[in-house]
Amino acid sequence: MDFRLHYPTTIAEAVAARRSTGGSYLCGGTVLLVDHYNGKRIAQDLVSLERIEELHRIDEDEETISIGSACSFSQIEKHPAVKRYLGALYLSAREIGGPQIRNRGSIGGNYASASPASDMIAPILVLDPEIVMEDDLIVRFVFRKDEKVRSAFRKVGKRTALAVSSVSIAVSNRDGVYRVAVGSCAPKVVLCSRTSEVLSRGEGIERAKDTLMGEISPIDDRWGSAEYRRAVVRNLLERLVEEVSR
Numbered sequence: 001m002d003f004r005l006h007y008p009t010t011i012a013e014a015v016a017a018r019r020s021t022g023g024s025y026l027c028g029g030t031v032l033l034v035d036h037y038n039g040k041r042i043a044q045d046l047v048s049l050e051r052i053e054e055l056h057r058i059d060e061d062e063e064t065i066s067i068g069s070a071c072s073f074s075q076i077e078k079h080p081a082v083k084r085y086l087g088a089l090y091l092s093a094r095e096i097g098g099p100q101i102r103n104r105g106s107i108g109g110n111y112a113s114a115s116p117a118s119d120m121i122a123p124i125l126v127l128d129p130e131i132v133m134e135d136d137l138i139v140r141f142v143f144r145k146d147e148k149v150r151s152a153f154r155k156v157g158k159r160t161a162l163a164v165s166s167v168s169i170a171v172s173n174r175d176g177v178y179r180v181a182v183g184s185c186a187p188k189v190v191l192c193s194r195t196s197e198v199l200s201r202g203e204g205i206e207r208a209k210d211t212l213m214g215e216i217s218p219i220d221d222r223w224g225s226a227e228y229r230r231a232v233v234r235n236l237l238e239r240l241v242e243e244v245s246r
């Protein structure tokens with residue numbers, strides 16, 4: 001198939017190009033082009049985000065850290081404010097793919113792919129940024145800089161590097177208010193609101209684990225059995241709650 005590549009330099013041009021062509025945005029291409037080479041039909045018009053400088057920047061002010069949607073995992077992992085304030089996001093950026101994928105894959109592409117195994121979605125759900133959109137383009141994620149928020153992330157796969165997550169989990173805690181999100185245990189990454197409430201009400205970790213079991217629906221597949229996933233996620237919940245409560 002011959003693709004028609006578009007290289008807008010502004011957000012407005014990108015939105016207009018996608019609308020007029022009915023094509024897809026193309027960022028790092030680590031999902032879209034892999035789909036194409038695997039025989040999946042993808043759009044013929046690809047609107048590249050490569051030349052829109054604003055999408056590739058991490059900006060910081062006194063209150064916020066604003067991450068452009070085209071920022072790579074490597075960029076995110078290396079930013080000192082991300083490590084300091086956004087622990088769960090930092091840990092997920094370090095663990096995604098191998099170096100090549102971390103240099104090309106973007107936070108926006110990870111979120112827009114909406115795969116149950118998209119590792120950045122659980123950290124995003126527990127850190128709860130403002131997501132700035134322009135039409136259907138994700139522009140940036142604006143996180144609050146809050147010294148009181150502690151967060152952590154863990155993924156478990158079949159091997160340490162380059163593994164699709166069998167389970168991923170992120171937990172945050174701000175002054176005893178918890179948020180829990182779990183990946184690879186349902187058709188999409190789930191923000192587990194009932195488990196978060198049980199923890200925030202101080203009802204104890206065993207009750208939280210039991211509640212979590214009712215909020216996920218893992219399946220047996222080549223990355224793990226449902227039973228294995230349930231056992232792992234119970235253990236990880238306890239470990240991460242301990243970490244963010246110290």
Ligand SMILES: Cc1cc2nc3c(=O)[nH]c(=O)nc-3n(C[C@H](O)[C@H](O)[C@H](O)COP(=O)(O)OP(=O)(O)OC[C@H]3O[C@@H](n4cnc5c(N)ncnc54)[C@H](O)[C@@H]3O)c2cc1C
Pocket residue numbers: 024025026027028029030031032033034049069070095096097098101104105106107108109110111112113117118119120136137138139162163164165
């Ligand atoms: C070998 C390999 C290993 C991988 N390992 C992992 C892993 O460990 N964990 C993990 O989570 N993922 C992994 N991935 C998947 C992938 O790298 C990520 O999901 C990545 O974040 C996708 O970003 P991208 O910029 O490459 O997206 P693209 O492929 O460019 O786009 C993906 C989708 O998002 C849309 N899109 C992109 N940017 C935007 C935007 N700003 N606004 C709206 N829509 C947008 C595109 O139109 C497309 O539909 C792996 C992939 C490969 C090939």
